[in-house]
Each structure stands twice: as structure tokens, then as C-alpha cells.
Amino acid sequence: MDVLVVGAGDVGRWFADLADAPVAFADVDESRAEAAAAAHDGRARAVPLDTEESFGVVAVAVPMGAAVAAVEAHAASAEQAVVDFTGEMVAPLTAMAEHAPARERVSFHPLFAPEHAPGRVAVSESAPGPATGHVREWLEAAGNDLVDVGASxxxxxxxxxxxxxxxxxxxxxxxxxxxxxxxxxxxxxxxxxxxxxxxxxxxxxxxxxxxxxxxxxxxxxxxxxxxxxxxxxxxxxxxxxxx
Incomplete structure (x- = not known):
């Protein structure tokens, strides 16, 4: 199961570090995606923001204000699941339900800045399944404590x-x-x-x-x-x- 990380900032890189799967980065700044991929010792690659490839999991890790647009743009690339790490839950999950109704859908919120990891991660499961279960396992294996909560x-x-x-x-x-x-x-x-x-x-x-x-x-x-x-x-x- 491979992962597309949309957003090559601190949160996207943090998640890519703990994902036990091949990772591709996409970012509005293509050079930032390339730098993020290069920092992962050959375990990651950069793809264009408008890539037509498909991935097992699409993980949206963009600023909150861009979350819904990113879900809309990239949900179709997910074969199994769409997740987000944006910090807000209702809006991204609503967008996932609209644009990826047949996919697993979960929102994750690390309750810390990446430089302070590990810590507590809030989790709201709209449509969980095997793929999002793997994401949970990766987070826990990295020492994070998962806190299940309703999105609202x-x-x-x-x-x-x-x-x-x-x-x-x-x-x-x-x-x-x-x-x-x-x-x-x-x-x-x-x-x-x-x-x-x-x-x-x-x-x-x-x-x-x-x-x-x-x-x-x-x-x-x-x-x-x-x-x-x-x-x-x-x-x-x-x-x-x-x-």
C-alpha cells in the first residue's frame, strides 16, 4: 500500500517519516516536494501536484484553509482511503464524504508540533477500514497515543x-x-x-x-x-x- 502525501511541510514530512509504506510527495511548491522526497533516503519520491497516478492512501497535510480544496483535488487518486492531518475535522471529513464516498475516511490531528513528537493524536473515524487501520498502527508504533473523538x-x-x-x-x-x-x-x-x-x-x-x-x-x-x-x-x- 503506497501513500500520497499532499503537502510537503513539517506535518507532511512527519507523517511520511512514520509511514511504513512507499511515499510520494505532492506540493504546490514542486521544489519543496522534491526536497522532502530527497530527505527520506530513497524511500520517497516527488510527483506533480496534478498527478494522475493512484495510491492506496491519500494523506492531506496542508494548512487548514486549504484542506477542503486539497481533498477535492486529490480524493480521486485514492484507491483505499483518504485521511487528513490538517487540524480541523468537520470540513475535511465532509469533503471526503462528497468526493470519496466509497473510500475509507478518517481525520487525524496531531496535538503537537512535529518537533515535539510523539504525543497525542486526535482521531475521528467517518468510514474506517483496513487501510486507515494501518495508519493508526504507524502512528502508535511511533509512540503516539491516539484519542478517538467525534469531529464536531x-x-x-x-x-x-x-x-x-x-x-x-x-x-x-x-x-x-x-x-x-x-x-x-x-x-x-x-x-x-x-x-x-x-x-x-x-x-x-x-x-x-x-x-x-x-x-x-x-x-x-x-x-x-x-x-x-x-x-x-x-x-x-x-x-x-x-x-
Whole structure:
């Protein structure tokens, strides 16, 4: 069973590394697909984005905003299964059902950046089967823990887990000023470390998350509630935050 990885970025390369099968990369940037293939020690090759070849599994690993279009464009190349590693689940699975109704269909979301692998991987199975079972086995063999979840439940949770969390950390980073290290408190050090981790990533990824799940408006409203509260109201807000 061979695999077409659509998207030769970090996530696509991460999945190709753990796939126990021949891999082909396709990417809007052909040179990136070629570089990804070359990095896999002869176990992978690059194919044109409009390839007419067929593959056992088509794995979509593109930014969230491009996921549906990528499924639409490449689902027909799948002989057995279409899967995605985009971070959103409802939209890609809906596109898979429309464009690959007779194929196995599963959405995977690594809950970590590839450089922090292994970790937890959320899994939503729309139409599982033997081929997607192999994908699960590859992920587990690489040390990942699989967490089965409904697609809507996943996307709803990501509003808080990613959208609001990232917005809160970025808001702190924007509001913070330089301070002497020797005056730092544990809470400040934890927030500063989170800010360094988030701002050391890829801005496009975080922009995609905000576009898909939102969160910044909710954080802004909460901050405004804090800012507008007098002492008595602040205590109520504080208690609400602890619930």
C-alpha cells in the first residue's frame, strides 16, 4: 500500500517519516516536494501536484484553509482511503464524504508540533477500514497515543484548546514589557515560556487556527470585563474564572 502525501511541510514530512509504506510527495511548491522526497533516503519520491497516478492512501497535510480544496483535488487518486492531518475535522471529513464516498475516511490531528513528537493524536473515524487501520498502527508504533473523538466535539474543543489559548498567550506577549529576570514570579515565568513557545512557531499556523476556530474576540471580551471591574466586581470575575 503506497501513500500520497499532499503537502510537503513539517506535518507532511512527519507523517511520511512514520509511514511504513512507499511515499510520494505532492506540493504546490514542486521544489519543496522534491526536497522532502530527497530527505527520506530513497524511500520517497516527488510527483506533480496534478498527478494522475493512484495510491492506496491519500494523506492531506496542508494548512487548514486549504484542506477542503486539497481533498477535492486529490480524493480521486485514492484507491483505499483518504485521511487528513490538517487540524480541523468537520470540513475535511465532509469533503471526503462528497468526493470519496466509497473510500475509507478518517481525520487525524496531531496535538503537537512535529518537533515535539510523539504525543497525542486526535482521531475521528467517518468510514474506517483496513487501510486507515494501518495508519493508526504507524502512528502508535511511533509512540503516539491516539484519542478517538467525534469531529464536531473536536472542533468545538479546539475553540478553547487552541483558539482562545493561543490568543490569550499572544495577548500577554503583546502587553508585556521587559523586566529584570531576578524579579520574575512563577506565574510570569510560566506565561513568558508559553509566549516564547508560541511566538517561536509559524505565524501562518496560528492565523489559520484563528480563522477556523476564533477565540481572540472571546479573550478580548474577558479582558475588558476584568478591566472594567471595580474591586467588588473583580472578586466576582475572579471566582468565575476559577469555576
Amino acid at each position: 466535539e473536536h472542533d468545538d474543543a479546539m475553540v478553547t484548546i487552541q483558539g482562545r489559548a493561543h490568543a490569550a498567550v499572544l495577548a500577554f506577549a503583546l502587553a508585556a514589557e521587559d523586566v529584570p529576570d531576578e524579579l520574575a514570579t512563577p506565574v510570569y515565568e510560566d506565561l513568558a515560556a508559553l509566549a516564547d513557545r508560541v511566538t517561536g512557531g509559524n505565524a501562518r499556523v496560528y492565523a489559520d487556527i484563528q480563522a477556523a476556530f476564533g477565540g481572540a474576540d472571546d479573550v478580548a471580551a474577558a479582558a475588558r470585563r476584568l478591566a472594567d471591574a471595580d474591586r467588588e466586581a473583580f472578586e466576582e470575575v475572579y471566582e468565575d474564572a476559577g469555576r
